[in-house]
Amino acid sequence: CMASGKQITLFAMDCGATNWRLYRVEYRQNGNQMGIQGEPQPSPLTSFSERKLPAIFTLDSQGTEIESIGEVSQAQLEDEHTRQRVREYFKPCIGSHLEPEPLPHQQRYSHTQALHYTGMLLSLVVEQIRAEKWRASQFDESVRFSFAYPVHWRYQQEGAILHDFENTVKGCFPENFHSQIDFIPEPEGAILSLKRHDLLDNSDNA
Secondary structure, three states: OOOOOEEEEEEEEEEOOOEEEEEEEEEEEEOOEEEEEEEEEEOOOOOOEOOEEEOEEEEOOOOOOEEEEHHHHHHHOOOOOOHHHEEEOOHHHOOHHHOOOOOHHHOOOOHHHHHHHHHHHHHHHHHHHHHHHOOOOOOOOOEEEEEEEOHHHHOHHHHHHHHHHHHHHHOOOOHHHHHHEEEEEHHHHHHHHHHHOOOOOOOOOO
C-alpha cells in the first residue's frame, strides 16, 4: 500500500511489435485520489533512437546473451556473419500458436521463443532504466511500472497469452517488486490518455 501523499514515479512501457517506447510520469496518492504532476513524457534511454527502441537485438556467439540492440543490430542485418544471430520483431509471434491460420510474420519464432526474447530485451532495458533514470539505485516502493498489452490476449484461451506475458515481465524484476507492476490493455491506455487531455465527452450520450 502506497503511503498517503507520497510521490510515485511511474514508468510506462509499450513493448510494440516494431518499436518499444518508454514514458515517465510523477503522481501523488492521497487516500483514494491520485494526482498526476505534469504530463507523461517520453523517457528514452541511450539505446533509444528518436525516442524509441527498435525491437531487435543480436545474440553473442554463444547465443546466450545480448551483444547489441536497436539500431546497431539493424545494421548487423546487412552482415552475413552476424545476420543469423539477430532476433527481431518477435511480439507478433506471441500467442500465434493459438491462431488457426497464423500469418508468415507470426511464424518467425515459436510462442516460447518470442516470450524468451521479450524477456531478454526487457531485462536489459529495465537495467538501463535503473542505471539512467533511477540513479543506479534499486527500485523501491516509490516506483511503479505499467505494461501495455493487446486486449485480445486477455480473452484468448481464458487469458493464457496474457498470463504468459505477465510471467515473462515479472521475471525481469525481483519477486518483492511484482506487486508494483501493472498491466494495461492498449485500448484502455488510449482512452485514459484521451480523457487526460479532455478529448472525451464525459456525458453518457453517445
